[in-house]
Amino acid sequence: MCWCTLPIVVRKVPELSDELALKLAAQGDQEAFGVLYERYVARIYSYIYYRTGNQHDAEDLTARVFFRAMRHVENYKDRGLPLSAWLYRIAHNLVANWHRDNSRRKEIPLDEIILVRQSGVLPEAVLIENEEKENLLNVIHRLPADRQQLIILKFVEHLSNAEIGQVMGRSEGAVKSLYHRTLLSLRDDFESILASDKNDNEGLSKS
């Protein structure tokens, strides 16, 4: 079977370095840009999906990221930043515009992302775990945009603090500091959720 006829999800991306592919893409080689696209599309999509909370907008914005990248690839200057950082920045700007245009944020379809029942686990345990995860996502979505970005890049994309710093345009130390403040904020929000749940339960038992 020819390489080009294989489905894209199973096709092996050719061993072409980012630098060479970028150079070729800047000269108008669309196939070279296609190689870069295959290498990064899943990561960019996943990032946008968590920031927007729905598949439709995630697909639309992912397409816009790569069309914008293709349009400006010849202006991309290698300043020591990896290509992924450049793509994440484009994605971040587009998501920011999207949030500005959509005053009411859409909720993440939790059942599609994390509320998957694990076989062999007691239903009560799954329920408690899912509730905890649901609370977590709600709390994350209430965070400021830069903190959301940090959490997604760290836990979904598994980037190091240095890589996150490159994407966010901050030093590694600033990222560490922001991460610590974000964890404290998440802990406080969690505690307030637990306290309100406790109050609700007490109210129910009294009535």
Place this chain on the structure above:
Amino acid sequence: MNSTSSSEIDRIENVMHSSLKPVDPRPEFVEGLHKRLTDPMNPRVRFTRQYSSQFILLVIASVVSGIVFVLTASRVIISLIREFRLTNSRLY
């Protein structure tokens, strides 16, 4: 930070590690976008440096000719007004 809040933060980190998983795009979407990006029937329009300099020259020439046109037109109008005033003063 006391040990309780430290363990609470560790627990939140663990929940995030276990909950936040990458979400894969639909294969049809990936395939479709790949086709759109690499479609040879959808070529990119790129302006070379030569065209850019020609465009700048064209803009400068347009601005200069516009200024010359305005100056000439204003001089014609002023001379017509003067002529009209002279004619009126001779008549009365």
